[in-house]
Amino acid sequence: MWKVLLxxxxxxxxxxxxxxxxxxxxxxKVAGEAGNGAEALEMIRSNPPDLVLTDIVMPEMDGxxxxxxxxxxxxxxxxxxxxxxSEFEYVRQAMEYGASNYILKLSMSVNTLRExxxxxNAELTKSxxxxxxxxxxxxxxxxxxxxxxxSAHHASPEEITSxxxxxxxxxxxxxxxxxxxxxxxxxxxxxxxxxxxxxxFKKKTGRTLIHYLHQVRVDKAIAxxxxxxxxxxxxxxxxxxxxxxxxxxxxKRLTGFTPSKYRQQNKxxx
Numbered sequence: 001m002w003k004v005l006l007x008x009x010x011x012x013x014x015x016x017x018x019x020x021x022x023x024x025x026x027x028x029k030v031a032g033e034a035g036n037g038a039e040a041l042e043m044i045r046s047n048p049p050d051l052v053l054t055d056i057v058m059p060e061m062d063g064x065x066x067x068x069x070x071x072x073x074x075x076x077x078x079x080x081x082x083x084x085x086s087e088f089e090y091v092r093q094a095m096e097y098g099a100s101n102y103i104l105k106l107s108m109s110v111n112t113l114r115e116x117x118x119x120x121n122a123e124l125t126k127s128x129x130x131x132x133x134x135x136x137x138x139x140x141x142x143x144x145x146x147x148x149x150x151s152a153h154h155a156s157p158e159e160i161t162s163x164x165x166x167x168x169x170x171x172x173x174x175x176x177x178x179x180x181x182x183x184x185x186x187x188x189x190x191x192x193x194x195x196x197x198x199x200x201f202k203k204k205t206g207r208t209l210i211h212y213l214h215q216v217r218v219d220k221a222i223a224x225x226x227x228x229x230x231x232x233x234x235x236x237x238x239x240x241x242x243x244x245x246x247x248x249x250x251x252k253r254l255t256g257f258t259p260s261k262y263r264q265q266n267k268x269x270x
Contacts (some may be wrong), residue, residue: 002124003031003047007040007054007063008082012164013105017053020110020199026117037061043067048075055082056090057243064090067097078120082108110193161204163188169201169209177216178240183209217241218254225263232259 001024008014018030031049034040038061040054052070056063067079081094081102088253091102100123101116160170170184186209187194201209217239224235236259251259 001029002027002050002121004028004051004053005034005040005043005049005077006030007034007037007052007058007066009058011036013055013082015163016165016196016200017108017113021113021117023117025112027121028052028117037063037066038071040066042071043222044075044077045073048071049077050124051078051080053080053082058095062090063099064093066098067094071097080116080120082251106193108193110199111195118224151154163200163204165192165197166201166204169197170205170212173213173216177213177220178238179185181240183212213240214250215254218251221247221259222255222262225259226266232263235259261265 004023006014006018008017014033014035014158017192022143025027028051031047031114032043037054041051041061043049044052049176052066053148054063061069063079063081067081070077070079079094079099081099082105083091083102084105087159091099100120103112103116158249161167168190172186174187183194183198187197190197192200198209199201201207201212207210207215219234220239224230224238225232228235230238232248233244236244239247241247241250248258249255251262257265
């Protein structure tokens with residue numbers, strides 16, 4: 001396994017990168033994490049990684065300076081830079097110091113990361129076909145996270161996941177389910193790329209964002225069906241479905257009944 005060092009000052013970004021990738025399937029293991037370049041340089045000195053995945057703009061020491069110092073001290077670790085659109089001058093400098101690649105944060109996705117890691121695996125294998133196995137490093141993962149059961153939509157966002165950005169999305173869905181909610185709008189809300197948010201949400205909750213939204217809306221619709229005499233089309237509108245047929249289709253997919261049949265059977269059972 002090739003050893004990877006993740007360097008990123010924003011904890012949730014670092015945690016997300018670590019958790020959305022099946023590292024070992026791609027021939028890597030996360031051997032350490034650092035919150036800035038100075039901390040990372042010390043880790044490189046004590047246990048040189050094969051690959052450093054680093055943000056560029058960080059406190060104490062930025063990613064370009066980290067790369068420059070690493071090269072000056074004779075370490076051959078490969079570098080992949082994480083960057084925003086406005087940081088291309090830094091990217092140019094990083095490439096001059098020998099960075100292998102860069103990834104734009106806003107368009108970062110599971111596929112982008114996987115493709116980059118495939119390239120790095122090939123590059124590392126070509127230059128050193130026999131990586132030295134390193135001792136596994138224990139990476140703490142929040143123990144409170146559980147895969148949601150069929151009734152997990154009743155849980156609070158904090159009970160479903162400890163990830164702050166996914167919590168924000170869950171909270172928003174529960175408070176604004178009747179509004180037009182899409183992966184795109186939620187990506188803008190948490191300021192992350194669409195593909196990245198989509199993969200992260202599925203990883204943390206076990207469901208796609210839209211599936212989760214549908215479940216919340218259907219739960220609200222069930223409450224209206226059993227507690228009011230509102231017509232089905234009105235209930236659909238109140239919980240966020242602007243199209244009657246789509247509402248009925250999703251409701252039946254999740255409950256096994258049409259809204260009218262569900263109301264009839266449950267009221268008859270009382």
